[in-house]
Amino acid sequence: MNATQWDPTRPIISIVDVHKSFGDLEVLKGVSIDVMKGEVICIIGPSGSGKSTLIRCINALNDIQSGSITVEGLEVHDAKLDKLALRRKVGMVFQQYNLFPHKTALENVMMAPIKVLKEPRDEVETRARALIKKVRLEGKEDSYPGELSGGQQQRVAIARSLAMNPDVMLFDEVTAALDPETVKEVLVTIKDLAEEGMTCLLVTHEMGFAREIADHIYFTDRGVIVEHGPPETFFDDAKDPRTREFLSQIL
Amino acid sequence: MNQSIPGINKKAGTDLPVLKPYRGGIVHAPDNLLFSRWLADLPVWFWWALPLLIVVWPGFALAASNYSMSQAFAALIKWIPFIVMDGFLYNVIISFFAMLIGTVTGVVLGLMQVSPLRLIRYPAKFLTQSFRNSPWLVLLFIVLLALPFEVEIGGEIIRIPDWMKAVFGLCLPVMANISEVVRGAIISVPSGQWEAAESLAYSRHQTLWQIILPQCFKRMIPPWMNWYAILTMATPLCSLLGVEELITLSRQAIEAENNRPELLVPFYGFALLIFFAYCYPIARATIALERRYAVKLQ
Ligand SMILES: Nc1ncnc2c1ncn2[C@@H]1O[C@H](COP(=O)(O)OP(=O)(O)OP(=O)(O)O)[C@@H](O)[C@H]1O
Ligand SMILES: [Mg+2]
Numbered sequence: 001m002n003a004t005q006w007d008p009t010r011p012i013i014s015i016v017d018v019h020k021s022f023g024d025l026e027v028l029k030g031v032s033i034d035v036m037k038g039e040v041i042c043i044i045g046p047s048g049s050g051k052s053t054l055i056r057c058i059n060a061l062n063d064i065q066s067g068s069i070t071v072e073g074l075e076v077h078d079a080k081l082d083k084l085a086l087r088r089k090v091g092m093v094f095q096q097y098n099l100f101p102h103k104t105a106l107e108n109v110m111m112a113p114i115k116v117l118k119e120p121r122d123e124v125e126t127r128a129r130a131l132i133k134k135v136r137l138e139g140k141e142d143s144y145p146g147e148l149s150g151g152q153q154q155r156v157a158i159a160r161s162l163a164m165n166p167d168v169m170l171f172d173e174v175t176a177a178l179d180p181e182t183v184k185e186v187l188v189t190i191k192d193l194a195e196e197g198m199t200c201l202l203v204t205h206e207m208g209f210a211r212e213i214a215d216h217i218y219f220t221d222r223g224v225i226v227e228h229g230p231p232e233t234f235f236d237d238a239k240d241p242r243t244r245e246f247l248s249q250i251l
Numbered sequence: 252m253n254q255s256i257p258g259i260n261k262k263a264g265t266d267l268p269v270l271k272p273y274r275g276g277i278v279h280a281p282d283n284l285l286f287s288r289w290l291a292d293l294p295v296w297f298w299w300a301l302p303l304l305i306v307v308w309p310g311f312a313l314a315a316s317n318y319s320m321s322q323a324f325a326a327l328i329k330w331i332p333f334i335v336m337d338g339f340l341y342n343v344i345i346s347f348f349a350m351l352i353g354t355v356t357g358v359v360l361g362l363m364q365v366s367p368l369r370l371i372r373y374p375a376k377f378l379t380q381s382f383r384n385s386p387w388l389v390l391l392f393i394v395l396l397a398l399p400f401e402v403e404i405g406g407e408i409i410r411i412p413d414w415m416k417a418v419f420g421l422c423l424p425v426m427a428n429i430s431e432v433v434r435g436a437i438i439s440v441p442s443g444q445w446e447a448a449e450s451l452a453y454s455r456h457q458t459l460w461q462i463i464l465p466q467c468f469k470r471m472i473p474p475w476m477n478w479y480a481i482l483t484m485a486t487p488l489c490s491l492l493g494v495e496e497l498i499t500l501s502r503q504a505i506e507a508e509n510n511r512p513e514l515l516v517p518f519y520g521f522a523l524l525i526f527f528a529y530c531y532p533i534a535r536a537t538i539a540l541e542r543r544y545a546v547k548l549q
Contacts, residue, residue, distance in 0.1 A: 087449065
């Protein structure tokens with residue numbers, strides 16, 4: 001849709017010198033990131049360094065104090081912004097899945113396109129079934145979230161987000177709440193997506209995965225981007241001592 | 252089962268405090284169903300003891316008097332149709348309508364309490380807190396005395412019956428408490444649900460009505476039923492204001508029997524029994540529903 005018209009030489013997401021505080025606590029201290037269409041960006045960093053906050057600013061779940069974020073030319077923190085228009089372009093998947101517990105997997109996927117985009121039900125249903133197949137959950141269409149494992153719920157959440165046909169997907173530590181065995185099935189789903197050319201911004205602690213799929217890795221610590229680069233240089237040739245210390249702890 | 256767990260049946264690896272498994276029963280967060288739980292848990296012997304007391308009491312009370320147990324009992328039996336059909340029926344009617352009005356207004360007030368607009372939220376909070384924390388009897392008095400006896404509609408003068416005024420008086424505290432039930436149910440939905448809906452481009456209004464409230468509905472039923480039982484138990488307050496209901500008519504019946512003191516326990520005991528018997532199934536159902544939903548929502 002819109003993304004096809006988007007000038008591929010300009011960043012699809014542009015984050016420029018963003019500052020964000022919660023009261024007196026300054027969580028983001030001048031963060032800048034550009035994301036090109038089709039790129040996969042991984043953000044890593046210690047707990048509390050502001051990764052979730054940053055990613056939530058992109059779809060206006062958090063506001064910012066200064067700087068600017070644009071998504072496909074939409075100024076995210078403009079007071080006149082049509083938030084709903086922005087959120088149609090940006091899908092988000094959370095660590096805690098946040099599926100709607102009173103709806104089946106299929107209904108979870110179908111709800112927003114029908115209610116928000118006002119698309120016809122049968123069209124949405126065809127698409128939703130295809131998405132459920134794509135995240136490898138055939139046969140689970142009529143299960144309620146409570147009847148699914150964490151990994152299955154998370155894949156439903158991904159399908160639910162994709163059903164809105166977003167141009168960008170945000171993933172905030174989507175495997176952090178999962179058992180080690182089920183992490184893989186979710187990562188495979190994200191990898192498929194990345195390979196199809198979806199623009200993805202992920203916060204993750206899965207270093208091997210980040211190395212495998214990321215085009216670019218950003219390392220944040222205490223609200224600033226300490227270092228960034230393509231995975232090879234980032235992992236094998238980190239310059240900053242903080243990055244090296246973090247990597248030595250986690251790898 | 253025989254696995255050794257550090258800090259429990261094995262020496263702990265550290266001397267830091269160890270979190271041990273909790274062994275208590277089910278923990279109920281702030282208990283909003285206290286009344287129903289108590290009523291539903293009444294022991295079986297209670298249902299024998301209370302009627303027995305009603306029957307036996309007069310014999311003990313004034314053993315020396317010439318008024319026998321069977322006479323007192325006969326008096327009660329004679330009056331039962333009157334105090335039930337002309338009395339208790341009104342308690343039920345009053346509680347039904349007070350609940351109906353209180354629920355409708357309470358839901359509106361509860362939704363206003365979670366409005367993002369201060370202009371709506373603050374007055375709603377104020378109303379809720381003032382009616383929730385006022386003595387019911389005072390509210391009843393105010394309404395009964397403040398409401399006009401008669402209203403004129405199109406030249407015709409209609410007298411408002413007392414029981415209807417009682418409905419208006421009692422629906423106020425019900426409204427306030429239902430408002431809190433609604434607010435409590437809404438804020439008990441995890442914030443992740445709001446965020447998930449918002450990130451799917453739901454507006455706030457859509458999120459509330461399509462995502463949040465459907466999840467609240469089940470959670471609200473047990474406390475709502477609990478308030479119905481409490482309201483029903485409060486309807487005898489109306490007798491202080493002369494509204495004809497169970498207690499008013501029991502008093503009239505005792506008077507008609509020459510105010511014999513032996514009759515007090517049988518008549519008021521019977522009133523107690525009939526209230527308990529009416530509310531008991533409600534309390535049982537409330538607790539059963541609560542358990543079922545607690546399991547379903549994990
Ligand atoms: N709503 C909020 N109100 C106040 N402080 C907040 C809020 N959300 C986050 N913070 C604070 O902002 C800081 C950054 O939080 P954030 O969740 O962005 O970290 P993170 O990098 O995602 O960490 P983690 O890896 O643990 O998820 C933390 O110190 C946190 O306490
Ligand atoms: Mg986080």
